[in-house]
Amino acid sequence: MNTERKLKVALLGCGSVGSEVARIMTTHADDLAARIGAPVELVGVAVRRTGRPRPGIPGDLLTTDATALVKRGDIDVVIEVIGGVEPARGLITTAFEHGASVVTANKALLAEDGPALYAAAEQHGADLYYEAAVAGAIPLVRPLRESLAGDRVNRVLGIVNGTTNFILDKMDTSGAGYAEALEEATALGYAEADPTADVEGFDAAAKAAILAGLAFHTRVRLDDVHREGITEVSASDMASAREMGCTVKLLAICERSADGTSVTARVHPAMIPLAHPLASVHGAYNAVFVEATAAGQLMFYGPGAGGSPTASAVLGDLVAVGRHKLNGTRGPGESAYAQLQVAPMGDAVTRYHISLDVADKPGVLAQVATIFAGHDVSIDTVRQQGKDGEASLVVVTHRAPDSALRAVVGELRKLDTVRDVASIMRVEGE
Amino acid sequence: MNTERKLKVALLGCGSVGSEVARIMTTHADDLAARIGAPVELVGVAVRRTGRPRPGIPGDLLTTDATALVKRGDIDVVIEVIGGVEPARGLITTAFEHGASVVTANKALLAEDGPALYAAAEQHGADLYYEAAVAGAIPLVRPLRESLAGDRVNRVLGIVNGTTNFILDKMDTSGAGYAEALEEATALGYAEADPTADVEGFDAAAKAAILAGLAFHTRVRLDDVHREGITEVSASDMASAREMGCTVKLLAICERSADGTSVTARVHPAMIPLAHPLASVHGAYNAVFVEATAAGQLMFYGPGAGGSPTASAVLGDLVAVGRHKLNGTRGPGESAYAQLQVAPMGDAVTRYHISLDVADKPGVLAQVATIFAGHDVSIDTVRQQGKDGEASLVVVTHRAPDSALRAVVGELRKLDTVRDVASIMRVEGE
Numbered sequence A, B: 001m002n003t004e005r006k007l008k009v010a011l012l013g014c015g016s017v018g019s020e021v022a023r024i025m026t027t028h029a030d031d032l033a034a035r036i037g038a039p040v041e042l043v044g045v046a047v048r049r050t051g052r053p054r055p056g057i058p059g060d061l062l063t064t065d066a067t068a069l070v071k072r073g074d075i076d077v078v079i080e081v082i083g084g085v086e087p088a089r090g091l092i093t094t095a096f097e098h099g100a101s102v103v104t105a106n107k108a109l110l111a112e113d114g115p116a117l118y119a120a121a122e123q124h125g126a127d128l129y130y131e132a133a134v135a136g137a138i139p140l141v142r143p144l145r146e147s148l149a150g151d152r153v154n155r156v157l158g159i160v161n162g163t164t165n166f167i168l169d170k171m172d173t174s175g176a177g178y179a180e181a182l183e184e185a186t187a188l189g190y191a192e193a194d195p196t197a198d199v200e201g202f203d204a205a206a207k208a209a210i211l212a213g214l215a216f217h218t219r220v221r222l223d224d225v226h227r228e229g230i231t232e233v234s235a236s237d238m239a240s241a242r243e244m245g246c247t248v249k250l251l252a253i254c255e256r257s258a259d260g261t262s263v264t265a266r267v268h269p270a271m272i273p274l275a276h277p278l279a280s281v282h283g284a285y286n287a288v289f290v291e292a293t294a295a296g297q298l299m300f301y302g303p304g305a306g307g308s309p310t311a312s313a314v315l316g317d318l319v320a321v322g323r324h325k326l327n328g329t330r331g332p333g334e335s336a337y338a339q340l341q342v343a344p345m346g347d348a349v350t351r352y353h354i355s356l357d358v359a360d361k362p363g364v365l366a367q368v369a370t371i372f373a374g375h376d377v378s379i380d381t382v383r384q385q386g387k388d389g390e391a392s393l394v395v396v397t398h399r400a401p402d403s404a405l406r407a408v409v410g411e412l413r414k415l416d417t418v419r420d421v422a423s424i425m426r427v428e429g430e
């Protein structure tokens, strides 16, 4: 080991993740030094408020001037755990310009502007690592970027947001409605005071964009990801799912088209069969299924968030990037050579579960069936239940393009005999 | 991309795995070239019998002289998929001496002689990669070697042999005995004609040695791994497991001791609760649980064997090693700095499920309980069932050192009132 040379690290942000990173750097200093090949020296910690108590962090390391810190010029690795687009983007770019490699957990920024960051890293011969950005502690970026590099990934199907999984799991096991389950998640600290980023699917969509990029070696922008949140999932949707032997999960789905020339990325709640391994991912856990031509079906499971699991991923990256720094080498950069077309949601092929409230009179089923047939959407099952002149019709389709399914729903809404399209949900994982 | 420079690859072995490696190298040539940064050129394929039909492999590449192939001197990467200790070991060493890096799937050799191979790679500035050696297609070596490098792994608990998992799963779901289930596994191609390496736990033990080395940064030899196979697991063991809400799996368990100074590695059948994620790993699938201080519990799941999944892992390594070759760099070498003591099986802490056939008379339970107490093994539950002057006693213990449990069983066997120790099985995963 090189004890003369120290690996100088600057930490930007010292909140849930940053404080754990700093703590583990101290408690596991010997292990990290042995694994990197030189001791790690934390040279500065940028925060917003220097006055707060930060146990274990020497006061003289704290600064509010993050820019000055990354401009020092003697820093080997900058760890960015502030979050958000700015000032994180500017700081990371400045860090590259001043000779540092970067480890970040910032999915929002990567989904927004990943290619520009990769380009800056490339230009300055630096590493950009971000294992923590996708599914917290679960090693997923490295397997996709490296382990499966000799294979062809066709599909990534995952639960990548712990907050929404906690809420949906709660609704499923207790019969609670969305509002009640959200309240419990907030009380237990699984949801933030403003839960929008999670429950509206923004967080999952950012991860889907990153995953699709890695899986298909193609740039996928956040805008390319179709996004629906869980706020409209009702207790009765959950009950219908149960009747079908399914549960409801918020899924991030990245798929290569059957002809291999395009990809889609989408985030939405969907029914999945209880027998599917993702159905038994409970609480705030995350899990990601990866289907590759040669490898077959792989699954990665673990805590998708939390200060300490996320710090584990950050430090794993620090070891890799630190070793590269000491040896004057670099890890893999962006791989976007495939440049597949990113197709719109309408091209995604999926199944629908549709509940209709209809008039209880002869001919309604025929009318409905004609509309499905008119858009080439074939029906798997229909269940009809009558009650006091009203009836409900539950239709489950076979796989069809999302655009065809949406057109069917549009026409159903116009039928006089259809009083309400009570719910529409996609069915996945079969 | 560098199209002048080609990455020259020699393939040693062209059986289940090798033929798939060669096939994917051809079908995915463009992808591999883009990911590596230069086209891959297969310059030779060593086999035993050149006369066999090898679809897709140009006849002039075949040779029976593997040694001459690795001595050519112009080879960038040697892929060793012959298997076994010799000639694989000699060929790999020669490959390093002649400037090549090596990718191998050979768990037997790595468990037998890993440190010497690592040393040879180090000496010649080459890479030694072996993702395929542990759990087929499941990315496990890279996550342990790299993603968790900033964390402390405390436990690895896995199903790492597909043949035995298929057999035990069959016994569990059909009530079949071991012999019948083995027969079916053989008929379906899940077990080899001579199933010894699988059913006696040798294959799993080799993987346990490799996993323990990676997890604890400590050399663990094959001889250090306590090994019991599944040949003595009976239909009635399976039934007892069910009664306890458990199933039986062949587990590879690598653990750090509570005080952190030593490690144990063992392979044996064990009961695990049905609610444990490993209990729902069916058929020939593999899955590995990893518990780390910061990351918490992670699980990796997928096909643990088969030509094509294993080839996926081999090719992922080829991409990494190929990139290093082109850039004149190297990946991580052996990490054995921790040098923890490898403790014997007696020190492993576990629980026992013991079924005794005893005389149905007063005082027997007291006698039995005294023996447990004498070795400081505390009893969790006892179930007693009488039938015609005979009785059975099922004891489940709390966690205790394996040596204490074995001493208890030794004394129980000597009791006049104990007619038979009908079965002993460890209970894990709680």
Ligand SMILES: NC(=O)c1ccc[n+]([C@@H]2O[C@H](COP(=O)([O-])OP(=O)(O)OC[C@H]3O[C@@H](n4cnc5c(N)ncnc54)[C@H](OP(=O)(O)O)[C@@H]3O)[C@@H](O)[C@H]2O)c1
Pocket: A012, A013, A014, A015, A016, A017, A018, A046, A047, A048, A049, A050, A052, A064, A066, A080, A081, A082, A083, A084, A087, A105, A106, A107, A108, A132, A133, A136, A304, A305, A306, A307, A310
């Ligand atoms: N928390 C998780 O479970 C988790 C999981 C995966 C990924 N991530 C990602 O990790 C990153 C950090 O998340 P977090 O939960 O640790 O956030 P957090 O608890 O809100 O911490 C943010 C930190 O950044 C500091 N900061 C904010 N603005 C700053 C500025 N302009 N200059 C310098 N410092 C500034 C804050 O300073 P003060 O301490 O003074 O407020 C705080 O220390 C985000 O990108 C997030 O998406 C988090």
Ligand SMILES: NC(=O)c1ccc[n+]([C@@H]2O[C@H](COP(=O)([O-])OP(=O)(O)OC[C@H]3O[C@@H](n4cnc5c(N)ncnc54)[C@H](OP(=O)(O)O)[C@@H]3O)[C@@H](O)[C@H]2O)c1
Pocket: B012, B013, B014, B015, B016, B017, B018, B046, B047, B048, B049, B050, B052, B064, B066, B080, B081, B082, B083, B084, B087, B105, B106, B107, B108, B132, B133, B136, B304, B305, B306, B307, B310
């Ligand atoms: N199969 C799996 O699912 C799997 C999974 C994980 C790891 N692995 C590992 O992968 C390796 C290969 O396994 P496999 O199943 O592909 O074995 P296999 O089907 O038996 O193939 C072995 C190949 O090596 C060739 N060979 C044998 N002795 C040789 C020698 N002295 N010189 C040159 N070539 C020789 C054979 O030639 P011929 O073709 O002329 O007989 C054959 O092509 C082993 O280390 C195994 O443990 C296999």
